[in-house]
Amino acid sequence: MCHLKICSLNLRKLIVMIFLFLLTLPSHSGVLKKEDVIAAFPSPYIVGDKDEALPVWPLYQQISTDTPLVGYAFESIDMAAVPGFAGIPYNLLVAMDPEGTFISIRVLSHHEPVFLEGLGEKPLIDFAKQYSGISLMQNIKIDAKPTLAQRENKANAYIDGVTKATASVRIFNQSVLSSSLTVAREKMGFAKGRDPDLIARIKSDLYEPMSWQQLVDEGLITRFTFTNKQVEEMFVGTIGEGQDEEGLAAPEEEFIELFIANLSVPMVGRNLLLPEAWAYLQESTAQNDQVILVIGNGRFSFVGEDFVRGKVPERISLHQSELPVEIRDFDLSDRLDLFELDYQIKLPEPLDDHEWKAFHIIGQAGLDPAYPYEFKLHVPRQKGWLYPETVVKDLDLKTELSADYYVAAESDNKTWHSLWAGRTTDIVILLVGLSVLTIVLIRYQLLTKSQQHLRWFRPLYLLYTLVFIGWYAQGQLSIVNITGVLQAWLAGRSLEFFLYDPMTVIIWAYIGLTFFVWGRGTFCGWLCPFGALQELIGKLLAFLKLPQVKVSDQLDARLKWIKYLVLIGILAVAVVSVPLTGSVVEIEPFKTSITLIFDRSWPFVLWAVVLLSLSLFVYKGYCRYICPLGAGMAIFGKLRIYNWLPRRDECGSPCQLCNKRCEYQSIERSGKIDYNECFQCLDCVVIYDDDKQCVPLVVAKRGRKLKVKQVA
Template sequence: AFKGTAVEGLDDEGRRAPDAPFVELYFAHLNVPSAGRNLLPAATWDYLQKRLDPGDHALLVLAKGRYGIVSDDFQRGTVPDRLTLNQNKLPLEMRDLDLDTQLNLPDELRDAQWRVFRVISPAGLDPSLPLDFELLVSRSKGQFMPEVVNKPFAFRAELPDQYFEAASSDSKTWRLSWTSRWWELLLLLAGLGLLAWALAKPQWLTHSQTRLDRFRTGYLLFTLLFIGWYAQGQLSIVNFTAVIQALFAQRSLAFFLYDPMTVLLWLFVAVTFFVWGRGTFCGWLCPFGALLELIGKLAQRLGLQQLRVSTALDRQLKRLKYGVLGVILLCACVSVSWTDRLVEVEPFKTSITLNFVREWPFVLWAVATLLLGAFVYKGYCRYLCPLGAGMGLLGRLRRWDWIARRSECGQPCQRCRSDCAYQAIEKSGKVDYDECFQCLDCVVIYDSAELCVPLLNNARKAAGQTVIPIVPVGDSA
């Protein structure tokens, strides 16, 4: 295979035993009960059924010989660094399930290297069609800046006909993912329509703080319980990295169509970038953000004192998330395995997708971000979230400043600024839309004759009463 390349003849072991097998590959589809139950111990089989979501596939690949399906520095739980999977010329992502068990293997395969990989339902794997694997073999020449030559070796695996029931041709396309979830999509569209109406005509919603609080709490529960935990509609920085990696590999983006919830949410959010900015998603449609906000509200009800970061420190901390975003996107251009590690800065997968059923380091990180939110209002969203940073950048497509301001706002009135939990209003009274989560609290104040100090003073002047002196607050607010 390497004949005529710079690394020809460098395989000493191959020269000594030219007839010895380099690698023999074996495959088993563990979703087939007769395969899974025979190869896995009973406890592992039961565990696998709990790990797999409906439509997911567990694929066992074994390698016998002197070359493994993953390298020595492979990180468990990530995408394999040597093995890829395609079906109908469409790449399917496999991810190691990190199973730690003893397989029931014949004697000749006892020493084989093996991994169990998961292909999630949205990938659209069809068990009735052939699976085309490619094993990447690398050789290098030289010590300093070595010349590396890669050669892919293909093998095809097919499930025998008796182990599946062929579906109609329409069921083998992304359309099935949409039609099978029709009522979820209709409910999502209804929820998005309600939100669009409420934000486009906020006068009814912001008539009183109580009305806004009730509506907002109810909608956040809808976002968390239905969009997040039930329908698995948590948008993620992984959506960005998947696009980048697909473009670099010159692959189609059609795989997104197998996840209709994500497609509809992104279409809606894309429109809101031009109307309201990043706040519509981050403030209303992010399940993890909803969880954080509800925890923050609960902490306040329990009497926990939340910290308000100084203006100068808050400004510096808000820059962190853009650095995190930049590192992840840069890594997505050069390394799949490192990208898989870095995106774990998002606790979304642990808390929303997997419901905290995961290895303890991931759970610990997710819990830490939630605890931070109990003491610093939505601290993760404001300071660390790479998806929020991306939303903030895309939110600059906004065509107008939709939050009304008065001449007295910031000059000298600081009422809205002091009440803004996100610290998204500058001392001048200008709203920083890149950091605004569209909570509408300042809109309630602006429209209220009882809360807005300029309106109160105008009413007092009209009644011949003493006006309220407006004293600017310090920068520490």
């Protein structure tokens, strides 16, 4: 048997060679041909030829003798290959109409572990069906619990998630939005220059009381005025010239006065709105939405007499990067109490009778606070009476937000931020639990000075790990995390898929740091939900005084190599076959017992039960002998910079008590602790500090003069 260090070195060389080969292979791309799309969209649809510039198929429909464009169909992987939870992107067939409303979404392929022989594919297919009829111009909220007023607000769309598959459906949603917005920016006039995931963000915590004039002086409210003469000059040389008799009679009089302000900036919104109205604004809009206030006065209405509440205004529009950004009236008609009472803008007295409207821009439109907001006021004029000719000229209204009020665009401004924000409570509970564990491992004497302290604390913490981290928060780390990173790296994809599962990210970050301090045992002994389940079963058997098998030291040493072979096998499969990887990782029972809580087909449940049954006879047998993740943890655990558990010269010679008592058989006959196999249960430290158990202390207590020396 080769030494572990030599084996792992050779393995790394082999994997690197394979990596270099696979990196030369083409990346993922669409798989459908035109006939496949025709089969997916039969009559009355007519599928056009694939666009040469952008891989989309136009969809037409036969209506009488006309065949208007009714939509676009495309594969999500062509537009945005967002890696899934296993590191492999979804491939979805997305169809949406020219206005950005989804016609249908179908799953072509995926490698999400929870939907492969887990929950099955039906929940995923049902989840995809919910997108039909939803518009890209709406805020899509997953698993939200909206109030009645929120549901009636058409700016939002609510989709039911899939229990036990939170990260996977969030990545699905990101795949849909990212790919669809790519098409929308190219084909439908969405803000082409701005990826909504890579724009500046308005600072949400910057506020101080300011008056109207102070807001104007600060540039947070921009004023525009236009005289009749200025407007008339725009129409010179057109049919509209000389058609405004009132303006010609008073050329220096005011045609329109406008004020524009961004209510989503707290310095503006909180100073212009009553607290109840500001709270309603926050409740009714998504994190990256913006609401723009426009106030007007003069001869010309900026919305017009025919304006319909909740609709897109015809007389005023917003542009950025020379492309239109849709603005829609922030409709409060269903909340007349707020509109009439609480939603009144706190205007200075001279502006009390001015007309005002609030316009909503959703985050998906990609409106960037770091770039100028280019409004256009469309002024029409007509000539003639029976069949009048019309000409429209634009007044330019350009406003900018000071850099003091936004955070510049960063590469990690991704939509996973909302998922983290939505799990704030879970994250706080996890961080508290990790803080407690850190204190315990640093000041382990707090527990080990009394066997009773450890006897109560450890089972309680393992229950926290099993119930909260595992069953509730779905924070079970897995070999799938490693294979996912490996396969994403091989394909040259981003590792951002990890960020959709905050529990996993935080635990991996914590474990990554503790490798240097305590080694492998921090996760395997304290933070692994399946390991906790095994150990709790073992403690129950001990309470019932049921005997367990004690494997001989020689056999134990050989069996512990199995997990390294399993790890090598899984990594090799992950390098050469994505589909097969989904099968071989099932050697882990984590998905069955922790993620799905045994709600799965019987072969997987049987395998999990067999492995748990193993712990009835061999203490934590799966963790010690089979677990590939544990093997990986042991390899990374070699980063540990010092041996932190206390030992004495007498440990191993002559005393063998810790060696005999260690359930993990990680203490050698010499007294040395094998940190690659140690689960940090601290039982040996309790013995070390107990003058009724530790042989050297017992002997010293009896009066014999033995030199007691603690060694590093």
